[in-house]
Amino acid sequence: MTAHLVITVVLVPILASIFTLFCGDMMRRVVCQIAGLTVLGSTCLIAYQTGHSRDVLNIVLSGWEAPLGIRLYLDGLSALLLLTTAIIAVCITFFAEAYFGVKARSGRLTFFWPLWFLVWAALNGLFLSGDVFNLYVTLEIINLAAVAMVALPRTHESLKAALNYLVIAFLGSLSYLFGVAILYTSHGTLDIQLLAELAGIDGPYILAAVLIFIGLMIKTALFPLHFWLPPAHASAPTPVSALLSGLVVTASAYMIIRLGFTVFAPLMHTPLTLLLGVLGGLAVLWGSVHALIQERVKMVVAYSTVAQLGYVFLALPVVVSGSDLAAMVWYGVLYFVICHACAKTAAFLAAGTLINVVKHDRIAQLSGAAQHWPMVFMAFGMAGVNLIGLPPSGGFIGKWLMLQAMINSGQWLLVLILIAGSLLAAGYIFRVLGIALQTSEDSRPPVPAPLQLTLTTMILAVLPLLLGVFSQLPFSLLAVGSPFGALP
Amino acid sequence: MTVALLYSITGFLLFLMGICGLIFRSSLIRRALALNITASGIFLFIVAQAYKGESALPDPVPHGLVLTGIVIGASATALMIYLIGVLRYVSPGDNDSGEEE
């Protein structure tokens, strides 16, 4: 039964993508909503069944067992990511509907919908994939669709950002593909679990690891490979920015965690992780400082993505110090990534709602805006609480776990960077809020923000707080099939 | 030197040349060409490793992977060429579609 549900979450968005190509406007909206809610329902059921049975599930495709065929792999981590993706994606679907409005009912913008559902299908496929080459194919769909969506405004800037993104994503994919090829040559399989069993440190293995990690680092925009991210994420239309910063980078961060703790687990106990930690630390500081000096809200949020992704790598050097600490890092990083996905989407949607009503997002001219659109800034603030890592948000729990692991292993430099990053995050969030909260003399009657925009933003902004308060459930789900068992 | 090794090395070298091309060329068409050369290098490496000699059958799985790789690479290249074409028609500051962003 679960096998059918799992196929459903990949197939339904694909079918929706095909159908939206043929439907007129009314029909298209119905298809979007039905498809979105179906996937959401299925992922809820999958998460429930996985949490209930506490079993990982291998789903054989085409009737051929690995290593000959491809199998899908469903554990607690995949189930939780599918669910998070579904919630975020449904919110973005409704947001985009209202955001594009009349413009997307005819003309070229109608093709946003098939592209969007294809990305969603590929994201689901990626979180479920148990095969390194299949991961490459899904990642490629996500990237090419993301490139097209960045170019959607069809302005000079957005096209340049899209082309830059394409060149870099292409290079990253090739690097990853080369690594996969070397893995296959030396082990004769592409299945993640089989590769994890066969892994042993030798020349080709290290070369494959380096190539795969460089490829994935490019896609997660790790310092110093981050130049492409802010222009691409900020120049895209808001629903696309939210998709990119919320889900697309989460996908590659997920791949790093997944492969790092299975196929490349032996390497995680070598000082190589120190290098990743240093780069992560630099990303945190560099991204935060740049977020602090931006002039547009969307650029602030985009640089914040560079900084927040740094945390994924920052905690890795701790893994060397023993399996209890490694478990804390694993749980901490994943919880952080999931909460970041929600909060970052919410922050972008808040910026988008603002653009929808004020027609710009220059921070200096937002003075007093919070009087007119209190809900928008409340959502931005709540997302900010998570990005800073204040309790009671889920981001706090993630950072707290990482912090404890760092303190226990005596890595004080990492502790320092983590705290500095949080303070800087507080700086860039409160800078925007501070200006918006000023009282202004502007007495013009404000344009009310459309309900559909505010509501979807608000749902996503509340989600990280809920994840912070009710952390029991997601943690018990994550424990299903975790390489470390339950959280110590 | 065996056939597999010779072609593997050629694949490595093509990969390196493609990367160099990316570094030293800034024109977009050149970068697209360089990416294609890089990809060809990787494909050549994979297929060379699948070659098992005159009398033995080659491993068909890498061939399948490379076929997928060629199609995906061609798709990405086509998208890139198309975007370069659109970029030519949209000059800076020109707002083609009336978006507010």
Add this chain to the structure above:
Amino acid sequence: MAAATPSDILLCLLILSLALGVLGDANPFRGVIIFIVFGLVMALSWTRLDAPDLALAEAALGAGVIGVLFLVALRKQGEKDVSLATQRLRLNSVTIISGLLLIVFIVYLGALGVFSAWKTPGKGLVEPVYESLHLTGVSNPVTAVILNYRAYDTFLEIGVLYLVMLSVFALQPDEKAKFTSTEQYDRMLRSYARGIVPFMVLAAGYLLWAGAFRPGGAFQAGAMLGGAGILLHLSRPAMLLDMRGLVARLSLVAGFFSFCILGILAMLYGFDFLQWPSHLAKHAILTVETASTLSIGLTLTGLYASVERKLISPAIFYSGEEDNP
């Protein structure tokens, strides 16, 4: 293992010098021409390495269709060289990443002496592939890999092609393409096309059918069909590709959709997703291949037409902008 013969060394040197030509030539036009030759020589080396399926795909897709796209892009680009970086060597991410990869390799080659220490690659999956070949419904092992053992990858790969066409539609200008030809009407080319196009379609059909037991298959056939479409457009400069009709859109998604439907059917009958029961496998594979060939052919023709700005996007259909002169 077979020892390399002088002709192998010659072929490798030829590949390397052509790559150097592609990247090094000062004239971008010449660079593209050399790239096409490079693709053809690559096809030769695929044949040498017992991979004729790849040779066909490389020649038709890599050198053929993509080469034509590059040429058209250059012609359209004309004197204006589009480049993002202002200087030659700017500290941008492309440079950094490329440099990084380069350093990794040089260090690796130096430190480990890879090529002397490179262990003989393992057997891979040769045996399991051939052992189950009789159950796959085809006798060409590569076709078995891409359309049976790893059909899920191919399904998503067809999705990539569909995605690229969608991207093109999403970026088409909202007004109808106005293609005014400045090219001379070429009688020679036209009669040549009239003669050769039916044969190309026939060849595509053969490649598709032959894919079951000898080199060939949906991608090679699709590329051949795409080539026929491009030739047809080349010989009639004023011809526009109209994608507004239902049939065009249906053909575009045919490959992708047929995978979905057959996959769902398999599941409804209690099999795995995309599992072909062995007595039906032949028909299932032929069905998805035929549909995919159609989609790939139309997609490639569409890509060419869009770069030439000769494509009428289906979006025009929705906006109700009918041509009333």
